[in-house]
Amino acid sequence: MAKLWVxxxxxxxxxxxxxxxxxxGYCTDYLISRFYVDARIQTIYAGTSEVMKMIISRGLDM
Ligand SMILES: Cc1cc2nc3c(=O)[nH]c(=O)nc-3n(C[C@H](O)[C@H](O)[C@H](O)COP(=O)(O)OP(=O)(O)OC[C@H]3O[C@@H](n4cnc5c(N)ncnc54)[C@H](O)[C@@H]3O)c2cc1C
Structure with missing residues (x-):
């Protein structure tokens, strides 16, 4: 749940x-573009958000 939310x-x-x-913000000259890319991948690796939702729903007996 924490992984999904955060x-x-x-x-x-x-x-x-x-x-x-x-x-x-789109230009790689600006650090924010790197922050965006790094934030974006968090919902994919180590289990995608969709997979997190499936795991959570199993835990809730849904
Ligand atoms: C930079 C980086 C580092 C990584 N490091 C590691 C590592 O160290 N060790 C490791 O084991 N793996 C690693 N991975 C792999 C990572 O865990 C996978 O990319 C991740 O699990 C998603 O799998 P996939 O890319 O095959 O996407 P897919 O499984 O093909 O998913 C594509 C999309 O479909 C959705 N989807 C898939 N199945 C379902 C479903 N049943 N219901 C609903 N939606 C679904 C997913 O949520 C996603 O949005 C890394 C990936 C990256 C990009």
């Missing part, structure tokens, strides 16, 4: 921070 939140936060930078 990584999805990190993804949202990084996305909003990148938005503040506008087009510069």
């Amino acid at each position: 990584t999805e939140m990190a993804k949202r936060v990084a996305d909003r921070c990148l938005q503040i930078f506008g087009g510069y």
Whole structure:
């Protein structure tokens, strides 16, 4: 549950921070683009968010 919540939140936060930078946020010259990429992968490796939801639902007997 923590992995799902924290990584999805990190993804949202990084996305909003990148938005503040506008087009510069997309450029690799700016560190925010790296933060975005690093946040984005968190919901994929070590179990995707979809897989996390399946594991959680099994734990809830759903
Ligand atoms: C930088 C990096 C480092 C990694 N390091 C390691 C490592 O050290 N050790 C290791 O073992 N692996 C590692 N991986 C692999 C990583 O764990 C897998 O990428 C991850 O488990 C997702 O598998 P996949 O990429 O094959 O995507 P897929 O399994 O093909 O999934 C693709 C999409 O389909 C969704 N999906 C798949 N099945 C279902 C389903 N039944 N229901 C709903 N949605 C579904 C997924 O959630 C995802 O959104 C690493 C990956 C990366 C990118």
